[in-house]
Amino acid sequence: MAGCCGGHSHFDGMSEKYKRILWYVIAINGVMFFVEMIAGIGAQSQALQADALDFLGDTLTYGISLWAIGKSLQLRSNVALFKGYSLLLMALWVFGSTLYRFFFLNMPDATTMGAIALLAFAANVISVLLLMRYKDGDANVRSVWLCSRNDAIGNLVVLVAASGVWYTDSAVPDLLVAFVLASLFLSSAIQIIKQAKLEKSQQQTVSSTDNH
Template sequence: MSCDCSHASANSEKEGKTLRIPLGLNATMFVVGMAAGLWAQSSGLMADALDMLTDATAYGLGLMAVTRGLRFKQYSARWTGATLMLLSVGIVADVIRRFFFGSDPLGAAMVGFSILSLCVNVTVLRMLAQYREGEVHMRASWICTRADVVANFGVLASGLVVLATGWRYADLVVGLAIGIYVAKEAVEIWQQSRNPGESDAAFSEQ
């Protein structure tokens, strides 16, 4: 029994160390990304930055959950999913606003930040890859980061289009696509939190 408790404690400590770095990185990138999005008048950049904030929230919830029981971890994942869904609604609302009131996105700023953001998120995704089949709170963190990587590629592509052609609607199209994709990820996390799976049961017995 003491061995099992020691093993569970070691797992919790490892998960905690893994989540602290992404939490700090995403919180920092949210501030930088939001400033860049406002300056560049880019829905895609602002959506990406808000996604970073959501991920930082998810990592914070996951950090709180590492030493808790299965029920708390399920609730943590559900809150992550709910936050993502709210983010999705906000992104779509901003796209609609910019469509009607206009915007003049800066392609160079979009490309520059998306490359920086992509490097950060790929690093975090590699750190969390070992938990993609782990407990529900860690799977939620991995899914959030996967969504970020997809969003980064979208912003990069739209930034290149805006830079090359000046067509501002590329930014709006990508912003809308990110909003829809984030909603899909929110539903996936919610479903997994309701059906935690065998790996969660195995951890909860330790």
């Protein structure tokens, strides 16, 4: 969700209160990765496992963002590039493992899926509320808020998958939702990589004009 910042605010996360809140959000994401991954493997749900990977990605991303606050622009665009490539790997992994499941069908446990999706939804809503006051910050600050908000929507999609599995008594809704999540990872990965490469090339132009 890039390109939605009006440039009306220049808050770049340099505040102790914001950093503390970011720590809470990182902890929530880290715990939810383990909970949802273990439940996802136990319930044989591709959608839960994909959603769990999102929590892992966010834990790492927010952790790196916290570390990058106040660092140089160059470093921050390298961090963004790393973020983009990790997301790309995650997308490929979910696509691959879900495709495999189409040929070796499993039967996900709809009850576990539903319960964990609700828990994940609660976790993301809490993160959104914690970050609410900072949603108009710079691109980095804003992306953390947007990501938690999008993830809460994603959790509801997993909940729909759980109902679909329960209703159709088949794994297909689970696999379809896993594909949807993988496509979202892929499109964010491409966006982030493009943006980071653009920023890097702009910095190179700036530094080369500085040298002359």
